[in-house]
């Protein structure tokens with residue numbers, strides 16, 4: 054199943070806001086529809102956003118000034134994952150050469166992601182030692198965060214295919230519950246053993262000794278290795294460091310941003326109070342309760358054991 058693809062002149066993508074209850078494919082035909090899908094996380098995950106950005110350039114239409122405005126809006130739809138802007142730029146750079154050149158560039162971004170995810174799965178599984186591995190992970194980093202297979206959960210899938218996976222402990226990942234809704238759905242489809250845990254249980258279970266490695270994805274890796282990822286990643290990194298458990302980031306080379314010197318310069322998306330004080334439209338906190346909602350945090354490079362990409366393993 055492909056999370057996102059170019060089909061008969063439009064983007065088709067799985068609407069992840071409806072999972073795990075319904076698997077619905079949306080047909081996206083305008084930049085406005087795509088920006089909306091990105092903003093409400095119908096399509097999400099750094100690699101998938103890179104592909105969405107590249108394919109989205111093909112949807113831009115009108116006078117040159119209108120095309121430029123649409124491309125700028127697409128590029129800025131979410132700030133933290135470097136892949137979105139990178140994907141837009143890969144395709145937009147070909148606009149002077151015509152639509153066929155843009156299409157070729159966008160399809161190359163898609164096809165490169167397919168190859169990258171398979172390579173990361175192999176490289177990550179090769180890096181880990183042991184035949185009955187217990188893996189902890191946060192958010193969703195499977196095929197739903199890419200075109201297929203994904204990053205950290207792609208390593209899990211490869212471990213499972215090799216018969217080396219004992220269990221996955223998946224953090225539910227408040228507030229949008231990518232772990233509870235999406236990672237469990239993907240692990241069940243794989244037939245991989247797993248249990249869901251509350252986010253705050255992660256560091257405690259690491260301290261208890263039930264985890265062989267923490268595998269996470271990334272939205273932007275700064276030049277010094279500081280890594281922005283879903284909120285809760287930093288807490289796991291602290292817990293892993295204290296427990297002596299390897300903390301491994303799995304991300305394609307396209308998530309590394311040499312233009313950002315360190316984690317301090319990464320723009321962390323704040324998604325507003327509603328996602329914190331309500332859940333699926335039901336209010337959790339008293340009317341008028343204020344909230345802080347950083348969607349990502351930054352793990353300093355010195356808490357990261359290794360970064361596995363499609364081309365190499367990077368150690369501090």
Ligand SMILES: CSC[C@H]1O[C@H](OP(=O)(O)O)[C@H](O)[C@@H]1O
Pocket residue numbers: 097098099100191192193194195198199203204205231269270271272282283284348
């Ligand atoms: C494979 S990278 C996926 C990455 O994106 C997620 O964020 P979001 O669900 O808000 O797009 C999370 O940070 C994952 O690690």
